[in-house]
Every structure is written in C-alpha cells, then in structure tokens.
Amino acid sequence: MSYPIPFNKPYLHGRELVYISSSVASGKISGDGVFTHKCHDFIKNRYNFNKVLLTTSCTDALEMAAILLNIQPGDEVIAPSYTFVSTVNAFVLRGARIIFADSYPDHPNIDPKQIAELITPRTRAIVVVHYAGVACDMDSIMLLAEKYDIPVVEDAAQAIDAFYKSRPLGSIGCLSTFSFHETKNIISGEGGLLVINDQQYAARAEIIREKGTNRSSFFRGEVDKYGWVDIGSSFLPSDIIAAYLYAQLEQLEEIQKRRLEIWHRYFQALTPVADKYGFKLPFIPDYATNNAHMFYLDCVSLHQRSQLIQHLDLAGIKAVFHYQSLHCSPYFQELHDGRLLPNADHFTDSVVRFPMYFDLSNDEVDFICEQVVICLSQNS
Numbered sequence: 001m002s003y004p005i006p007f008n009k010p011y012l013h014g015r016e017l018v019y020i021s022s023s024v025a026s027g028k029i030s031g032d033g034v035f036t037h038k039c040h041d042f043i044k045n046r047y048n049f050n051k052v053l054l055t056t057s058c059t060d061a062l063e064m065a066a067i068l069l070n071i072q073p074g075d076e077v078i079a080p081s082y083t084f085v086s087t088v089n090a091f092v093l094r095g096a097r098i099i100f101a102d103s104y105p106d107h108p109n110i111d112p113k114q115i116a117e118l119i120t121p122r123t124r125a126i127v128v129v130h131y132a133g134v135a136c137d138m139d140s141i142m143l144l145a146e147k148y149d150i151p152v153v154e155d156a157a158q159a160i161d162a163f164y165k166s167r168p169l170g171s172i173g174c175l176s177t178f179s180f181h182e183t184k185n186i187i188s189g190e191g192g193l194l195v196i197n198d199q200q201y202a203a204r205a206e207i208i209r210e211k212g213t214n215r216s217s218f219f220r221g222e223v224d225k226y227g228w229v230d231i232g233s234s235f236l237p238s239d240i241i242a243a244y245l246y247a248q249l250e251q252l253e254e255i256q257k258r259r260l261e262i263w264h265r266y267f268q269a270l271t272p273v274a275d276k277y278g279f280k281l282p283f284i285p286d287y288a289t290n291n292a293h294m295f296y297l298d299c300v301s302l303h304q305r306s307q308l309i310q311h312l313d314l315a316g317i318k319a320v321f322h323y324q325s326l327h328c329s330p331y332f333q334e335l336h337d338g339r340l341l342p343n344a345d346h347f348t349d350s351v352v353r354f355p356m357y358f359d360l361s362n363d364e365v366d367f368i369c370e371q372v373v374i375c376l377s378q379n380s
C-alpha cells in the first residue's frame with residue numbers, strides 16, 4: 001500500500017515513452033504529426049465518429065465549438081450550473097449569456113424538464129455535461145433541440161468509452177468535446193478532442209484550429225497556398241502529446257477494466273452501510289453505462305462530507321469535494337437571473353470523491369472504505 005494515498009496519480013500503461021522518443025526521431029513534433037493521425041484513426045474507428053480533431057484541451061475544444069456555432073454577444077446558451085467553468089466560459093468568451101439549468105435531485109446531470117422551461121427565441125445552444133461519464137437523458141434533450149432547432153454540444157470531458165442506449169457519448173450532439181487531462185480515464189497531461197458530428201462544421205473546424213488559416217487543406221494539396229481565411233487560434237497539440245495519448249488509447253480496454261473493478265469494489269463495500277448513515281451511492285440510469293470515471297458519494301449533509309474529508313485526510317487519504325454551482329460563483333452571481341437551483345446547490349455541498357486511478361490497489365480501496373465506515377460510525 002502506498003502512503004499517503006493521493007486523489008489521482010498519472011500512470012504509464014505501456015509505450016508512452018517509446019512513442020515520445022519515436023515522435024522526436026521522426027523529425028516532426030509540432031501538431032498533426034504521425035501520432036495525431038494515429039489517435040484520430042483509433043478514436044474514429046472505435047466509436048464510429050466521422051470527424052475528430054485533437055486539441056490542446058477540452059476547454060479549447062469547447063472554445064472551438066462556441067466559434068463554430070457562431071455564438072454572438074447576447075445569445076443565450078443553456079447549460080448546467082453544476083459543472084466545470086470551461087463548459088460555459090467558452091461561450092462567455094463569445095459574449096453569450098448563460099442561462100443555468102438545475103440538476104436532477106438524485107443525479108448531477110442536467111434535468112431536461114428544466115431545459116424546456118428556459119428555451120427562448122434567443123437560445124442558440126444547449127450544452128450538456130455527462131457527469132462522472134454517466135449519460136444525460138439524450139432522447140429528451142435531442143427532442144427539444146429538434147423541436148426548437150437548437151444545436152446541442154456534449155461536454156463529454158469525463159465520458160470516454162461511455163454509452164447512451166448503446167450509442168457512444170460524444171456521437172449525439174452536433175459537436176462534442178473530450179478531455180485527456182491527467183485526472184480523466186485516458187490521459188496525456190493536458191489534451192482534448194473535438195468531435196464533429198454535423199459535417200457542416202468540419203471544414204471550418206480545421207481552419208479555426210489552425211489559427212484561422214487553411215493550412216490543413218494546403219497540406220492535403222487541396223489549395224496551392226495557405227492564408228488567413230477566418231478567425232481562429234492555436235488549438236492543436238504537439239505530436240509529443242499525441243504520442244503519449246496514443247499509448248494510452250492502445251491500453252484503453254485494460255485501463256477501463258481495472259477502473260471498473262475499483263469502482264465496483266467501492267460500490268460493494270459501501271452499499272451495505274449507505275442507508276444506515278444516510279448517504280447515497282452514485283446512481284446510473286438504465287439508459288447509461290458506467291465508465292468508472294469517478295467514484296463519489298452524495299452525503300447526507302455538508303457536515304457529514306466535511307467530517308469524511310477531514311477524517312480521511314488524517315488517515316493519509318486524499319478525498320475531495322467537487323464543483324461549486326456556477327450560478328453562485330464570484331464571477332457569475334451578479335449576472336445570474338436569481339432563479340434558485342437547489343439541486344446544483346445540494347451537490348455543491350454533498351459530493352465527495354474518492355481516489356480513483358489505474359494502479360490504486362484493492363488493499364488501498366479496502367483501507368479507504370474501512371476508514372469511511374469508521375468515520376461515519378464515530379460521527380453518527
């Protein structure tokens with residue numbers, strides 16, 4: 001057992017360092033090199049995505065999505081309040097007004113009934129987040145989106161290898177974004193991916209990613225010189241990042257298998273005491289799969305969560321809380337329209353996440369669960 005037990009630990013699963021060396025040896029380590037193409041092909045084949053582009057982060061992929069959807073000052077974008085800043089900041093950068101929606105009472109995902117009430121003639125996008133890699137109710141969301149002709153962006157940062165009714169997450173909205181940040185299932189330190197499901201955005205996505213130039217079509221020989229044709233930025237990662245990522249993707253099945261074992265070990269150990277101490281285990285609806293991105297408890301109170309975090313900390317275990325509702329954030333609270341979002345606020349106070357990474361051992365999981373039970377029994 002390692003001590004202390006961190007919340008997350010980046011890990012080499014296979015050929016990461018070999019591929020990084022080979023990328024350097026290839027003589028090209030800037031973007032769109034050999035390993036970027038290998039990653040693109042792997043992800044496209046595995047999930048049947050039509051067009052994908054590696055990006056420097058999921059945040060950048062979201063910024064590209066906001067540009068692609070032509071979000072203008074004053075446009076309204078509906079998104080959950082219980083999420084990471086980047087989900088909405090990307091749209092705020094284009095001048096959008098964020099209309100925050102609440103979560104379900106029993107799951108942090110956005111509640112489609114909430115979305116229906118928030119749509120106005122100014123709504124230009126709906127951004128959904130698959131919390132902990134668990135699918136949102138995409139049929140209800142897409143039905144609304146089609147009825148009002150509003151594009152849906154999936155922030156699938158946590159949702160690699162997760163499915164909604166057998167469809168891979170990231171394949172349903174017109175644009176989707178993934179993260180390979182070191183805290184996600186498949187990592188490259190920093191890194192992300194934009195998935196383009198609606199092909200009307202494909203050509204422009206390449207341009208935006210290449211500083212607003214048509215350099216990608218130039219390299220394919222489609223134009224005889226390249227120049228400035230649109231707005232954009234430098235959203236493509238170095239091939240060194242892609243080399244690391246490709247080694248991880250090759251090990252995806254093994255990584256997922258182990259994460260699921262860890263997740264179920266937590267789940268089995270803590271299920272018998274959940275009712276007694278009043279906390280809830282992660283809920284996974286029938287239409288969703290579990291990609292074991294995160295193991296969390298929904299505590300009965302902020303007090304219970306604080307006691308848990310403190311007790312585990314003293315035992316050498318790093319457990320952490322998660323998002324703070326964005327409608328109450330220092331940046332946004334003055335901009336919010338004042339609607340109460342009690343479920344988002346509930347998860348702000350109640351969610352505690354436990355260590356989750358590939359080489360977390362069974363003994364370590366057992367030790368963490370033991371300490372959780374000791375803390376709860378002492379404080380109940």
Ligand SMILES: *Cc1c(COP(=O)(O)O)cnc(C)c1O
Pocket residue numbers: 056057058059060083084086087129155157158178179180181190191192
């Ligand atoms: C991690 C995460 C992001 C940001 O990903 P980066 O690759 O770090 O930019 C965005 N949204 C959600 C829901 C996330 O979990």
